[in-house]
Amino acid sequence: AQKITQTQPGMFVQEKEAVTLDCTYDTSDQSYGLFWYKQPSSGEMIFLIYQGSYDEQNATEGRYSLNFQKARKSANLVISASQLGDSAMYFCAMRESYNTDKLIFGTGTRLQVFP
Amino acid sequence: EAQVTQNPRYLITVTGKKLTVTCSQNMNHEYMSWYRQDPGLGLRQIYYSMNVEVTDKGDVPEGYKVSRKEKRNFPLILESPSPNQTSLYFCASSFSIRGVTGELFFGEGSRLTVL
Numbered sequence: 449a450q451k452i453t454q455t456q457p458g459m460f461v462q463e464k465e466a467v468t469l470d471c472t473y474d475t476s477d478q479s480y481g482l483f484w485y486k487q488p489s490s491g492e493m494i495f496l497i498y499q500g501s502y503d504e505q506n507a508t509e510g511r512y513s514l515n516f517q518k519a520r521k522s523a524n525l526v527i528s529a530s531q532l533g534d535s536a537m538y539f540c541a542m543r544e545s546y547n548t549d550k551l552i553f554g555t556g557t558r559l560q561v562f563p
Numbered sequence: 564e565a566q567v568t569q570n571p572r573y574l575i576t577v578t579g580k581k582l583t584v585t586c587s588q589n590m591n592h593e594y595m596s597w598y599r600q601d602p603g604l605g606l607r608q609i610y611y612s613m614n615v616e617v618t619d620k621g622d623v624p625e626g627y628k629v630s631r632k633e634k635r636n637f638p639l640i641l642e643s644p645s646p647n648q649t650s651l652y653f654c655a656s657s658f659s660i661r662g663v664t665g666e667l668f669f670g671e672g673s674r675l676t677v678l
Contacts, residue, residue, distance in 0.1 A: 481663035493653060493669035500664060539605060543663045550621060551667060553605035
């Protein structure tokens with residue numbers, strides 16, 4: 449079974465608008481961490497934001513925020529005021545406390561920002 | 564500058580010709596890992612290392628070898644490459660993964676084509 453599911457293969461958003469990229473996860477672990485990475489066309493993986501399962505507040509980093517709904521097992525990334533440079537592939541990932549030796553990645557969402 | 568460096572960045576080779584992808588980090592990280600990225604599959608872990616001389620298999624280790632003789636280096640070895648190993652490879656490192664926090668720092672990726 450997929451541990452991390454990103455159901456949107458591609459998304460379009462107009463510049464300066466907000467966009468939400470969906471991520472749902474599956475774990476029976478009580479302690480886990482959720483990560484979002486950005487992969488521009490140049491290929492590198494850039495860490496964006498982290499949310500711990502026990503964190504009560506949603507994580508925020510500049511224009512990025514994580515809409516964490518624990519009961520629904522979702523960890524959606526919200527990008528506010530989109531910029532052309534936000535066009536990239538975005539990956540959601542999880543680390544579980546009983547298997548901390550790896551991040552489990554979703555299949556990614558390709559975001560295109562248009563003027 | 565803190566970084567994870569992979570070489571080569573691009574390589575085209577032929578079936579059966581042994582190759583090594585080098586990875587070096589300058590952050591004194593204990594943990595290092597190799598992932599491969601394939602379209603529609605996200606990133607999957609190949610091997611990881613918790614420290615010098617400590618390595619273990621990830622989810623897709625077949626056809627690969629690793630070694631960790633020094634803390635900073637974690638080379639990926641393909642003894643007899645096959646076309647199904649054509650992929651984008653990432654080396655990643657982290658201070659420690661005891662617990663669910665701690666993002667991975669990724670290298671720029673190595674695009675390998677096996678003919």
